[in-house]
Amino acid sequence: MVAVRPGDVEATLSRLDPLRPVVLLFGPDSGLVRERARGYLAKAGEGSTDPFGLVRLDGDEIAGDPGRLVDEAGTIALFGGRRVISVRAGSKNIGPAVEALLAAPPADAVVVIEAGDLKRGMGLRALCEASPRALAIACYADSDRDLSRLIDTMTMEAGIAIERDAKAELMGLLGGDRAASRGEIAKLLLYAAGERSITGAHVRAIVGDASSLALDEIADSALAGQSAEMATAFAKATGEGMRPDIVLGAVGRAMQSLHAMRLGIEAGGSVERAIEGARPAIHFRRKPLIEQALRGWSAARLEKALLTLDDALLAARRNAGLGPAIAERALFQLAAGARRG
Template sequence: MKLAPAQVAAFLRDPGAVRVVLLFGEDVGMIRDRAEALVRRVAGSLDDPFLVAELPREAIGTLPDEAASLALTGGRRVVRVREATDAATGPVQALLKSAAPALVVLEGAGLATRSRLRTALEAAPDGVAIGCYPEEGRALTETIRSTLQAAGVGVDPDAASWLADHLGADRASTRGELEKLALYVGPNARVDLEAAMACVGDLAGLSLDDALFAATAGDVATADRALELAMAEGAAPVQVLRMGIGHLQRLHRVRLAMDAQRLPAADAVKQLRPPLFFRRVAPFTRALSLWNSRTLAAGIAALAEAERGCKRTGWPDTVLCRQAILSLARRAAAGAAREPRVRR
């Protein structure tokens, strides 16, 4: 089944008889936060060797057997899979047909919109798919207030409004900035606008998506800063590259539609389903003026080759990932310098 946003908090407190949870979407930090909340709720901690098992992506075929194993000390086990892909669909379907008692938590930040894994779990009575997207507006303001309140700190309305404009791109980054802010003002204090502006860094609003959108729009500096922050917050190189491939594939589909139907970029972007977040429209449209279908296909191939390199033992995966993403940014920037108009 698919949970509505209003149902997520209650589910995280009590997943009940659900056996497989898929966390997908653009907010890598939120995916990690929610995964950890589920693990703690069922197993009591993140690192209990008897109750918590982390399954490598390469061993996904053993998922049904791992989920069927019983804990030596009693209690319900949790099997956590990071960087889940559609390759997990078969093992998950086999697991759901069995009586395996464990809770399986899948983190799939790079999954496509029409992912087979997501579709399977949305249709399963004892499976759940939860979207994790950057918070905005009232939801983000409430997260800011509740996080600071949990740290024993209040916040003035104008400070909360300013923070909402500068945070929210990634849950982990938002939480880290708010924890730093709480330490800055001290216990039982209030955050005013001056404290918020003094403490929250310029990079706080940047996420992995910002890195990818900036790269294809030719903004090398923002791509570099956002990528550095995302990787410091735990984004894995393979995950970054897969999300980059997904971003380029989406641009490629729109670019092909522009060429086939002779559509302006703005009209082609409006046809996207699901639609872009409003703040992503400008850099996405800008990218369409810098890339054609041929160069986008070449970019997809380059990221796929970098992903293969990251999987080779002994290769510097972080370096390969950064080089691949920043190569896109430099290529787009060079295109902007040569010809700012749409190339057909």
């Protein structure tokens, strides 16, 4: 098994492993998947003068021609050196292509595969985790430690300090997606340029809730019946490159959390107690929408809505081109259901 533990990821990606030329990066944090892929591809290409040394392949294309990935990895670079191949998985199954590659691993090539949230023990994830020729690295939402390190790194590079309270408040607004978190910190640094340090006032004035912008705002607005707000947040998230099936998956998890709280309420608890007792804690900016959703949905109606959302998620994965339309329609139906409740 070569599934990399979370604490070993940074060290693993800091160097190339010639015995494991295939690297699978996957998980719900698509921004972190992209960031780690870019970094590893850049490291693999260091020292190369070949303008054609980096080859980008679409997963849906190689799914129809499994032998192409093996051929590309085995091709000798035009100007010598290492061959670097980037694969972005789509809606089609690339398992046969990767299986063939692992059976005949390249001698002087690196293959980096980017994928979405993959279930344990199934498909591409199981294939790479079981192979001694591959690394499988999960990319989940940043922990507090990861966010703290990201903030420290970016503020240090910008040459500006950040007050302790301001950093704590900023951390509470980040975390749903690495790319969104970086964007919010960069925006804050630009806003505070020329100041001696970043204060809580700066954070409150300019930083939106990055995780909400990426995922939470979509889920909260839909479950509270706010169609217009949901549509705006969804358009922004997909415009920044977030896949529709990732969005639907996050909304599904939010619905599961809401369902658990509703069961507690229907067993005799209160809405307020359900919100305050939620783990992880709900950010104060989200509480009004969560409360509205808890009062509008019953546990039984949430169960039915979850089944409908699962159908939409499957359809979005099978039809990548129609994914945004499928996801948006499902979210509008969810918001309509919230208003009926």
